[in-house]
Amino acid sequence: MDVTNMKQQAEALVAQMTLEEAASQLLHQSPAIERLGVQEYNWWSEALHGVARAGRATVFPQAIGMAAAFDPAFLQTEAEAIATEARAKYNAAVKYGDRDIYKGLTYWSPNINIFRDPRWGRGHETYGEDPYLTTTLGNAFIRGLQGDTTSGNYMKIAACAKHFAVHSGPEKLRHEFDAQATEKDLQETYLPAFESAVKDAGVESVMGAYNRTNGEPCCAHERLLVQILRGEWGFDGHVVSDCWAIKDIHKNHHYTNTPEESAAIAVKRGCDLNCGCTFEALLDAHRQGLISEEEIRKAAVHVFTTRFKLGEFAKDCPYDEISYDVVGSKEHRALALQAARESMVLLSNDGSLPLKLEQLHTIAVIGPNAYSQKALYGNYNGFSDHWITNLDGIREAVGDRARILYSQGSDIVKDKEDPLAKCGKYYSEAKICADLADVVILCVGLDGDLEGEEGDTGNAFASGDKIDLLLPKTQRQLIEEVLGIGKPTVIVVNAGSALDLSAYEDRAAAILQAWYPGECGGEALAEILFGKVSPSGKLPLTFYHNTDPLPEFTDYHMKGRTYKFFEGTPWRAFGFGLSYTTFAYRDLQVKEREDGALDLSVTVQNTGAYDADEVTQVYLSYDGEAFEKPIRKLVGFVRTSLAKGEEQQLQLRIAKRELLSVLEDGSKTILPGTYRLSVGSSQPDEKSMALMHSVPQEQTFSLS
Amino acid sequence: MDVTNMKQQAEALVAQMTLEEAASQLLHQSPAIERLGVQEYNWWSEALHGVARAGRATVFPQAIGMAAAFDPAFLQTEAEAIATEARAKYNAAVKYGDRDIYKGLTYWSPNINIFRDPRWGRGHETYGEDPYLTTTLGNAFIRGLQGDTTSGNYMKIAACAKHFAVHSGPEKLRHEFDAQATEKDLQETYLPAFESAVKDAGVESVMGAYNRTNGEPCCAHERLLVQILRGEWGFDGHVVSDCWAIKDIHKNHHYTNTPEESAAIAVKRGCDLNCGCTFEALLDAHRQGLISEEEIRKAAVHVFTTRFKLGEFAKDCPYDEISYDVVGSKEHRALALQAARESMVLLSNDGSLPLKLEQLHTIAVIGPNAYSQKALYGNYNGFSDHWITNLDGIREAVGDRARILYSQGSDIVKDKEDPLAKCGKYYSEAKICADLADVVILCVGLDGDLEGEEGDTGNAFASGDKIDLLLPKTQRQLIEEVLGIGKPTVIVVNAGSALDLSAYEDRAAAILQAWYPGECGGEALAEILFGKVSPSGKLPLTFYHNTDPLPEFTDYHMKGRTYKFFEGTPWRAFGFGLSYTTFAYRDLQVKEREDGALDLSVTVQNTGAYDADEVTQVYLSYDGEAFEKPIRKLVGFVRTSLAKGEEQQLQLRIAKRELLSVLEDGSKTILPGTYRLSVGSSQPDEKSMALMHSVPQEQTFSLS
Secondary structure, three states, X not given: OOHHHHHHHHHHHHHOOOHHHHHHOXXXXXXXXXXXXXXOEEXXXXXXOEXXXXXXXXXXXXXXXXXXXXXXXXXXXXXXXXXXXXXXHHXXXXXXXXXXXXXXXXXXXXXXXXXXXXXXXXXXXXXXXXXXXXXXXXXHHHHHXXXXXXXXOOOOOEOEEEEEOOOOOOHHHOOOOEEOOOHHHHHHHHOHHHHHHHHOOOOOEEEEOOOEEOOEEHHHOHHHHHHHHHHHOOOOXXXXXXXXXXXXXXXXXXXXXXXXXXXXXXXXXXXXXXXXXXXXXXXXXXXXXXXXXXXXXXHHHHHHHHHHHOOOXXXXXXXXXXXXXXXXOHHXXXXXXXXXXXXXXXXXXXXXXXXXXXXXXXXXXEOOOXXXXXXXXXXXXXXXXXXXXXXXXXXXXXXXXOEEXXXXXXXXXXXXXXXXXXXXXXXXXXXXHHHHOOXXXXXXXXXXXXXXXXXXXXXXXXXXXXXXXXXXXXXXXXXXXXXXXXXXEEEEEEOOOOOXXXXXXXXXXXXXXXXXXXXXXXXXXXXXXXOXXXXXXXXXXXXXXXXXXOOOOOOOOOOOOHHHHOOOOOOEOOOOOEOOOOEEEEEEEEEEOOOOOEEEEEEEEEOOOOXXXXXXXXXXXXXXXXXXXXXXXXXXXXXXXXXXXXXXXXXXXXXXXXXXXXXXOOOEEOOOEEEEEEEEOOOOOOOOOOOOOOOOEEEEEEEO | OOHHHHHHHHHHHHHOOOHHHHHHOOEOEEOOEHHHOEOOEEXXXXXXXXXXXXXXXXXXXXXXXHHHHOOHHHHHXXXXXXXXXXXXXXXXXXXXXXXXXXXXXXEOOOEOOOOOOOOOOOHHHOOOOOHHHHHHHHHHHHHHHHOOOOOOOOOOOEOEEEEEOOOOOOHHHOOOOEEOOOHHHHHHHHOHHHHHHHHOOOOOEEEEOOOEEOOEEHHHOHHHHHHHHHHHOOOOOEEEEOOOHHHHHHHOOOOOOOHHHXXXXXXXXXXXXXXXXHHHHHHHHHHOOOOOHHHHHHHHHHHHHHHHHOOOOOOOOHHHHOOHHHOOOHHHHHHHHHHHHHHOEEEEEOOOOOOOHHHOOEEEEEOOOOOOOHHHHOXXXXXXXXXXOHHHHHHHHHOOOOEEEEEOOOOOOOOOOXXXXXXXXXXXXXXXXHHHOOEEEEEEEOOOOOOOOOXXXXXXXXXXXXXXXXXXXXXXXXXXHHHHHOOOEEEEEEOOOOOOOHHHOOOOOEEEEOOOOOOOHHHHHHHHHOOOOOOOOOOOOOEOOOOOOOOOOOOOOOOOOHHHHOOOXXXXXXXXXXXXXXXXXXXEEEEEOOOOOEEEEEXXXXXXXXXXXXXXXXXXXXXXXXXXXXXXXXXXXXXXXXXOOOEEEEEEEEOHHHHOEEOOOOOEEOOOEEEEEEEEOOOOOOOOOOOOOOOOEEEEEEEO
């Protein structure tokens, strides 16, 4: 794609517009300009894990689950499928003149914020707590959505990196909050994924966050938007505000006094597009001398460049030919299943898993998330035409070989399902099912109504956030009631964030974190429960015991947060995840390249009894003294499929930038001294992998 | 069962109680009396079409669908299965000390009110508009629930005939309304099903309605409860109030002034048990001299007689042995499927049905009820562990033989699915699906949130009732959008009442009324759509074009209502329902018996190309003059399975009481003169069967 040419075409088009017309195009619901052949266009579409809110679309696991898969190549393939469906749906809608919300070509995904605190309700939209993992996966997702835009190709759909920058709750305060981030945290934690999205993945759009960061509203942030994004990083796409965030600038941040001032300062500082309607004040702002015509036209050129890149005004865009048949196709559904398989994380196992179906006569499937479609889709989701709930998947896998007894067990959050009941309605049902069963599969957790976005839902906690890491009380009681029956019990958790399940560790046969696994989630679950697939997901975030040792939720210092800086012993560490098999590592070799990168090779062997995937992780730690240095940090990983007995020599390259330390002032440098590289993954006997990642292969080396 | 003995035991037990203790047992949530070995007991359980509101239970089609099946023998079998599950669930709950609501042995089903007006939101709980059909099915259901109580058997569970008497909306007014019923309508329409439930089926309990009837509150109705129920009919079970209906007596009916007066008059007039808490005032009422101790004790004896009949205090009750395994068993599920098959009514067919799967490449399944579990269960429902929605059933039946494209099409009632959208979100998706398909299956209708009970739901109409017979606007637009694409379109309607679909008759390939068909509904639907099963259900109520020619909703005169008295031409008549095959009738013979009954024989042959069930209906009409005489009335029916080509000689007995005419004063007599008996059912070319039932076989005879 010849971007220069696209920009020139956009300039030529905008030049023909009146100022009123140009300004009208800076709202997410942009009207038609018929005399110029410009169609009505709604900029707002979502595709966090499949085309969202626009009817039928293949629903992949929620982002946090895809992070647990540690598989950027697969994620890119998945994103390509999402983009194909998006185009197909766009083509179909346009055919019938439907240019409404959620049906455009500009998708406000991915969410590459850092899940710095386990209380954040929107954490499950992200790729977890680690900047390197977030960067790698964010880029893969962006590349998949946007397609190959080199050599003259149109952009498939436009991705959007959000929310720029330093944004992760509390949801309740987001419209008025000022996130205070140190220079070190900015450069080390909050900005890298955005920088790489712009510089490496060429993301077409960036969304400004609701909150202020270090005093300035993110959608009118001189340093973030002007100096860093467009200046240092050379971003040439368009910036969109979070929805109705421009209004927050005067109304909640009190950074300006009027809508005109807010609109003007946002556009002047590089926010081109307003999700919301405050930019309706732009013309008045211009009359008041707050903004020049040139600045308004410049923003219009930015947004129209995107539309030209997407081929909207072309007749030769090959994506216009994508037929609706691809939506929810067998191939895409197979990807959703594979994604779910890779995402699930086995947190504990006393050897009961995999279940031996031939030894089971009766299986109890219990819990509010057992037969819940909502437990599959998280938030920002599309709708499947064939949800496979946990119960569905188990039923299908079991067939006639065992009897299944189901009980909802409890509501997901309400203490009583019925105001007339004296207590939880289903506890006795759950208990009789457990009593009659050989094994219990107890499906608990949360859903997108309980953890999510401010204002979206009526959750029982705090505007979408969690107040602690406990399951809702009614579910805790359910677990006690069921465990009290004394049957082997596998706890399956559908949730998008860390919950403290340590109380059940010694009493449950196994605990499996299944996230919000998308439309085939129950099928993947059954494959894992019954041993068709060995679990291979790894935690993309720390599972703490509770929030006591953590800083305040509102504190954006990274000190004491995430596996990189948390000094305590978590319940389960970042990167943790059990397998049915065992892996052995040997022959670790590290070579320094001329460009400063490291080439690493190691041999991994599947030494157990099951074919399985392994996620080999490489952590770097610095033996010297440094200001708030990370305990360890992820610098590389690779997912490998290994049949039992099979071995493979892995080659990984650690880029030089991963070796840099971030100093107090935010500058990045190689600190001289000894470093330790740890390579491996969690093994069945290493439950908590705390502090130093416990791995079979380590090597130290020196940098200067 | 030796009822006398049960009553004596109850008397002996109540005699040991203090007055306070006896009075405490007249509330639906009855406390334990430990010193007498009386456990806590909650009287409130529901089982309209399966054990309801108590977790997992087999969910059969809603009552109105079972009415359409015209199959009392099957309904009794179904009710036996329901009672088996109820006992199993009771046994399990009691094992864990759970004696909470919905887990007892006293079930407040069936609803044998007459569905006299199509606007009534609770009409789908009933067996339709005809007293004979209602009587026949109500009795079958009661017998199935209660089991064989002859020869010393305990009662399986106690049924309850509700709501006594003259109760059918409006929901909004039910707590203050006075239903005015003539003597003729009482005897001809409103009371027969209750009378027969008491006298023929031995129903254990009767529930008083919320409203007044002819001036007196039904739960304290001298004539209904004292004179008719206990007097004329000899009812010896217990009477329960509708929930919080006793409070209405003073608060809304202003028939009394205080809770004490309401409680006292209700008990004095035979209402033994209070669903609610107003009977807490009974002791004060006694102190105030409003009611005697003897009257309170008498009510207690009534309710304890029921508990003794149920074997609660016995050690030899065989039902105590029923294991939880029966709940949702394969056998019960097969019954649910069979019930759904029998219930569905084919309303029009241009020959497109059954669909020829081998000729189809792509099938569009569209509509808010296509993938809706709620569309399966109506209200007063249990929960399945395997709902087969319409889409599920079609997907399963089609397998890999055709591609299915699904769109929700529209919300079930909201004009816009999303406040941010400009219009219905799914219309264009529905259109592209239709456009790509060879055939469209368009699933519309209502659900239990839209038609139901006052206060239960936030429906868009009127407190659960309908304001007209139209589908919600958003669905009407969806139908137009889809029909506009021009593909053969089968309209499937999940709803529990008459909707006017005449506007689509000439443009849709077929219209199928599927009711709320229970947990296997989609499987039965697919069997019918693809010709594995021929539709055989018949309308248990008139489908009018609209409500214009009907009396006011609040008018309880039967004149002008139901097929018996409606002089106009309805869209589809009572008893109507198409088949894939044709039937021929011959050799009708009628013989008068000594007891005044008629013995009727007729030969029916399946003359078409499909194996099918036929519902042979017998209507009686009187050629003479009489006050408000019915145009025709159902006096007999039988369902028969006939392979193609097969013929069978049917024997039906018409009881003498069906030949009686009800005079203006409510008295019943044989009017001398000529009568016409019409035998048959609707044929594919007889769409409306108006006025005189169009049938192949008629015979006149004279009575004197």
